[in-house]
Amino acid sequence: METALIKYLCRFIKNKNTKTDNLILFRYSFTEWPDVKESSIEATFLQKSSRHRLMLSSLTQSAVLCVSVSSSHLLRLYERFESLDRENRGHLRKEDFQAVRELSMNPVGDRIIGSFFSPGQETVDFPSFVQVLAHFRHTENDRIRDGAQKEPANSTARRLKFVFQLYDQDRDGKISRAELLQVLREMLGMQVTEEQLQSIAERAIQEANQEANQDKDDAISFDEFRKSMEKVNIDHKMSIRFLE
């Protein structure tokens, strides 16, 4: 099982000759998954990739360690990643996501897919894939992190931010009325007349503004968004216990 990951790692290092940056990125994405034990993977890794040992030795030990902090989760996700990546390119494109049948039926599916791609990029590699999914990691067995580390991806705030950005397609930090309407249309389908949609959007924005006692600017800012979601158990709602 673990060889899959190793294989990926080797390929990753081989393909991209910019070692350090990518490995750090790689490491970063994996440290979002702290609830894993140090396994024998490191030894195996070093052994198998003797060709790359030189390359690796130039990296900090910690990076390798972090890589070894892989887990069954990661392996599973990697398998999934591979199965999505049907042409074995080592990265995913939009079409790969869209081939997921259920996702293509999701009313907000395209927004979700879009969230995997950072602006300007056409592909997603495994680290960034994991990085996005890290938002939804179940927090139950979290190790206590040392304070020096930055906020984990699955904190409530970052999860909210994630959702917020699904609305906020133009990234101006606000959900404008038009954006809200757009989402509503996607979610409500044709069943509702435009006036009704308008009034719903109106109302939603009003409520958000009132809730936060803030400006009435015909848009929902992130603060307002967060305030209005206070009652909802985000951690509960937005976490997946990833399979192992």
Place this chain on the structure above:
Amino acid sequence: MDTMDFSFTRQAAAFLIVCSCLCVSAEVSTPAGVTLLPPVQPENGPQSYPNAKKSNLPVFTINYSRIQIPFEITLWMLLASFAKVGFHVYHKITIWVPESCLLISIGLIVGGIMYSVHEEPPAVLSNSVFFLYILPPMVLESGYFMPTRPFFENIGTVFWFAVVGTLWNSIGIGISLFGICQIEAFGVQDINLQENLLFASIISAVDPVAVLTVFEDVSVNEQLYIVVFGECLFNDAVTVVLYNMFSFVAEMPVVEPVDVFLGMARFLVVGLGGMGFGILFGFVASFTTRFTSKVREIEPLFIFMYSYLAYLVAELFAISSIMAIVCCALTMKYYVEENVSQRSCTTIRHVVKMLSSISETVIFFFLGVVTITTEHEWNWGYLLFTLLFAFIWRSLGVLVLIPIINPFRTIPLNLKDQFGLAYGGLRGAISFALAFTLPESIVRKHLFVTATIAVILFTVFLQGISIRPLIELINVRRTNRKEDLINVEIHRRMMEHTMTGIEDICGQWSHFYWKDKFMKFNNRFLRRILIRDSRPESGIVALYKKLELQNAMEILDSVSGDISSAPAIVSLHEEKKGSAKPMKKFLAKDLNNMHNILSKNMYSIRQRTVAYTNKHALPNESQNREILIRRHSSIRRSFRPGSFQSTKVPKSQKYFSLPPGQSLGSKFPSARQSYADDHEATSEVGYPLRLPQSNHPRCSTSGAVMPLHRLNTLNEFPSVEVLNEKSPSHSASQDSSLPDCHFSTNNNSSADDLRNEEGEEQRPLPPSPALVAEPRNNTHGNPLLRRPQWNQKK
């Protein structure tokens, strides 16, 4: 309206049939049934009445004995139904007091009246009548309206609880009661262990109809609901098996250890055999409905006949008939509903509901009557200990069994759920009927009947009434959707969609290996065999059917007072309550309205349990389809005003079905392809404003929000080539015939306008009807302007 009339007529017809079945059967089966003339001699009635005395031809005769049995049965049913109607006039009663309580109360009153005039209740409820005519509709209903997905997600727990829990209860209560019987002070030493076990098996049949109603009303979490639901269903099966076994054992003089093992073996045979028969008949029924398209009138009948046949055949082989009918219903539902017309489907649903509700009403009503009129053997000790043990063993069962099953569950049942489960153990109709139909050979039958009635009354009244406040008090996990701000509701829905999307991406469900396998098998073989139009186009046809079905259901719902786009679980009376409730909660009417719109119309989340990170949540086909249906219906709506022949519509639908990975754009001029690719990228960066507006073709393809690839949903279509041949030419002619593609003049418009623009521009392009089907269609611009063009082309 037309549909309504139709379905009601059908119902009435079916109702009559069943009634007459019931009546005829009653005539045949009531042994005590007044020594009346041979019942089946309709024609020669007059001849058989040759008046001995020579009198003239009578002008007016009364022949009551001839119609007595069916007449009385009808009156009883009518009376019970009136009672039900009666207390539904005033809603508030049924919110606080379960319906079963009210029925029993009315039964008690009627019983009191009968008792005071020394009238015997009709001897209708014999063993065979109950098992052959009253029980089947009740279980058929539960089986047919079983929420399939949650059930299969929780199947382990359900069975664990239904089988092991019931065994636990029966054996626990039986042995404890046997212990009590050894105490001389109570004077019941003559009840041996077998009889105690028999009795225990009777009162361990829970019947939480009342509880389920409460659960639905307060919308407790799905897991708890389905566990109680499934438990009640399969627990009946287990109980009846146990009951038959023990009543056999109770008459055996000596019980050897071997018999215990034989009993276990039999238990398995009976259970699995029932399941097998059910599934078999389910498939046969599905297969039959494949050919009924020409005889729509009798379509619904097949469903009832086959499930009843499954029941009877199972009964014939003395295997679990409840299992059989439940499995039959579960199996055929999926296929049958695709085969039959939507009217038949509505009829089926209604008749199933109606029959079961009649059965249940009659049983509870009868329970009330019998409580008063039957002979009782009152034994304080035995009664009280029965009550005590029934309660204790159930609670113990929950406390012991749940922790065992919890580690295997993705979402463990917490303490509050366990309380709900333990406290929801109401006893009901089944227990009563089983006790009442005990063989006379059991010496203490009257004591058992009395004790059973006591347990039922105690649980139904005390627990049934108090469970709502208690559930609300301890605040069991709920899946509450209302009571929130609209804002929050939208966001929450958005989050849920996001989570399902993410789960899809992670392929969480792919681990549910067996379901996956089954779906493949299902699509490859079963559907082809069982469903009429299971040719490659089936997706579309099914879609249409489903859509029409949904429309029908919507009409129906709006008539009956409230919506419920998922009629599966909702019982009819519950719908009415639903409508009564929100009124109370939201004072502002428009607010209420909005909530309604939202809850009615938002795409339902594919898996509701997503919030609880359910491992086994393989996406439910039907909800996927719902989304498609919605899209679909919007297409239809957008077409309707035009003078389209309906036959053309399916053609255009084929755009739904490009093979996966192939976007529509791929066959189009490359400019579009590139757009399809990059528009998402641009959408990351504030797309609307940066869209290069000089690029003409882009403006027409702009699926900025609803890209084309969304359609790669059904992959069964071989006919794509045909379409693709057509489409380019279409688009070519389209472009030329678009005098008002005034995009370029719009440079300075705001983002919003731009989007409107896109919405308009999309429509004329051939590949987009399927896509643009989305809301924008009736929202922006004036669609009428363009539709004629569409038509010209066709």
